[in-house]
Amino acid sequence: MSGDRLLELGAAELAERIRTCELSPVDLIERLLDHIRRHNGLLNAFITVASESSLKEAEVMEREAREGRLRGPLHGVPVAVKDLIHVRGMRFTAGSRILSDSRSESDATVVERLKSAGAIVLGKTNLHEFGSGTTNVNPHYGPCRNPWSPERISGGSSGGSAAAVAALMSPLALGTDTSGSIRIPASLCGVVGLKPTYGLVSRHGVMPLSPTLDHVGPMARSVRDVAVALEVIAGFDPMDESSVVYDVPSYADALEQDVEGLRVCLLEGQFEVPPDEEVERGLSRAVDALSRAGVEVVEEKFAAAQRVRECWAPIRLGEAAAVHDEWLRTRPLDYGEDVRMMLERGRAFTAVDYVRALWLRREIRKELLELLKRFDAVLCCSTPITAPRIGESSVTVRGESYEVYTALTSWTILFNVTGFPAVSVPVGLSREGLPISVQIAGRPFDESTLLRLARSLEQELDLRLVPPIAR
């Protein structure tokens, strides 16, 4: 097998080759570390590369594989972890100056589960400071660049995870998503990213941003890999108050099921920023592909769309201000300016604003649930634009100017506010060679259907998105 081809293999495929002793985990990690060394200087996807520990673990995994003792479905498979998630013994920054000298004393539950399944943590990925932003232009650790065009943002806040996966530095990564932080960078970097249903995946050991909107989820280059990883990390954790699911289905098995006959709603309505022409074409491509697979796609208006931001703001910003209450008072200047300003906006909301937002959230959730009584899933863009340039604070879409933050989150926050699952899947490249993605969202805890639909898109479109830089 050619060396370069090795890096393109997905998690499930790697696990299979390691299981059959066709592939040495040590060789794999060495190849990845080498690739990271070559590209991380430019891309800045990793804040911490766990060279020593990952090699040491790979040796153990290799020995165990040879003896036929497999830990689980990810035995020997490398994973990159967003540096908002604790990995025991590793440096922990949360992308901040405030925590730049800290180290994790224990594993987050998701990391513990990945390790139990045999995964090897390759390192900690760059992020927007404290997960509070969508560009990943990090004032403390530098911007994480987009592998498809390094003068552009990777998207945030899980930009390092998305860039690492897109640039073949890791087959798998963990991200977190409070307003779109998994799906936005996945969309801009052309990888698959899933925000699970609120309550499905534990957030214990993950630094909170806005606890009722925070989610942890997997990112990979294929739907199958996302499904395999989700199966490993999902399930009840008494340490997370939101955790509610005891029985986790086999998402990988679900992918075997046909999508014919499923009904999907192409989401219309007054979302803040319409998809630009390129993204619109990507959506049409997705509709055509799903139709070819026997899915019925019907366009329908979602009336609550225009109230989503009103609902989101006091919750997202108010909770973050509560989380950061003490530091914001004692160390305000240690925050990047954009993050500090968002926290200060959060401080200005009243209890009445927050409570009314919670009530509105219930209405929006009900309305989306009503829609999902008639459809198996909804389809919309992940981001209405492709990756903006680093430093751009506004973008023009169909003649109107929007803040980058607003544009990037305009189609994602609905699924944080409702807590419903959503997956971002690439559907092609723009004329400029930038990834375009769509979002498939669905009923609470029905990740299986989303993944089936995403998989059928992937199969119909048959893309192999590898950025030229990583080849």
Add this chain to the structure above:
Amino acid sequence: MSGDRLLELGAAELAERIRTCELSPVDLIERLLDHIRRHNGLLNAFITVASESSLKEAEVMEREAREGRLRGPLHGVPVAVKDLIHVRGMRFTAGSRILSDSRSESDATVVERLKSAGAIVLGKTNLHEFGSGTTNVNPHYGPCRNPWSPERISGGSSGGSAAAVAALMSPLALGTDTSGSIRIPASLCGVVGLKPTYGLVSRHGVMPLSPTLDHVGPMARSVRDVAVALEVIAGFDPMDESSVVYDVPSYADALEQDVEGLRVCLLEGQFEVPPDEEVERGLSRAVDALSRAGVEVVEEKFAAAQRVRECWAPIRLGEAAAVHDEWLRTRPLDYGEDVRMMLERGRAFTAVDYVRALWLRREIRKELLELLKRFDAVLCCSTPITAPRIGESSVTVRGESYEVYTALTSWTILFNVTGFPAVSVPVGLSREGLPISVQIAGRPFDESTLLRLARSLEQELDLRLVPPIAR
């Protein structure tokens, strides 16, 4: 049977006599209406007396009883409903000027359930305006007076329900409880009042005050009657977001079980206002009675006590300000001054205050749950004082002066903040002839144990608390 004795009968006993056709529901209602006519001028327990409709329903119930067709366990039994709870076709005031001309279009779920069980709504009871206060000194409908001493408050906000039951105007009543509004008037008027676990009894059709603290519950002159009524009103309602319980046990059957061997914690700790000497003696009487019944009572400190008010304030006041947001802006002068001031205090809390209060709530709930791992229930006073005089805004307890509001809620709000069940049971009269009560609280959804303990107190003490005025 003597006429006066009839009014003293409880709901379960009345139901039994109606079932056996020994008692005519029409006679019963006529007697009660007559008694109400005689005493309501002074006590002001009812805002609306449903003379016509209750008699008409009694005729139907009487006919059905004669034909052996019983609707349920409360067939023909009268119930008084706090005027914060909708009863179809009746005037609905919420104790306010703002709603003084309104009428209910449908029944609250609890009322619907009571009616299905055969109960007859006697009328709507007085309350503290919008349920937002503890005195029931209502500026729009007049104060509801304490049947034991009419120059004293009945307590609030369900004062009308408590006074009606205490003064033999109704065997049964419904109240609501956001900070103690069932237990405080029950305590001051000498009746049994239960605040069920949050999520057990539907609040659909009940005007909200602070939705995450609001509860609906029964009030009666005996524990058995409270148990019977709870069994009727408890259970899942899709119209209430907090509703979670599908299987409701038979609380009345649970009363048959002995309490021997149960362990009760006599709650100690820095609650804001200590019980005065009389209430302290009442507590001792309760401890002795429970001990005689074979219950082990152990005194223990509850450390979180001193943080309960800090947790309560942003939630109680912030949510109420959100509920009343529009009226407070458009009709501020239509509120009584005390209620308007509380709503304005609620407006001043920030989203950060509120969110942090929610987190503190979780801690307090955990700490109480820890305590309840070692005990079957906790025991404390319901109110640290007996009924204050109408117009008094402060009281002196053991040499210290406290606001009446603070004093009356100092032991009740813990169970609104946690949502755990709590029942107030009278244990005797003070030297001035005012009721003294204790509170038994316990694990979520373990109303059965609370009611068993309350019943054993009642049996050991063998009180027959009827205020002289009502005899």
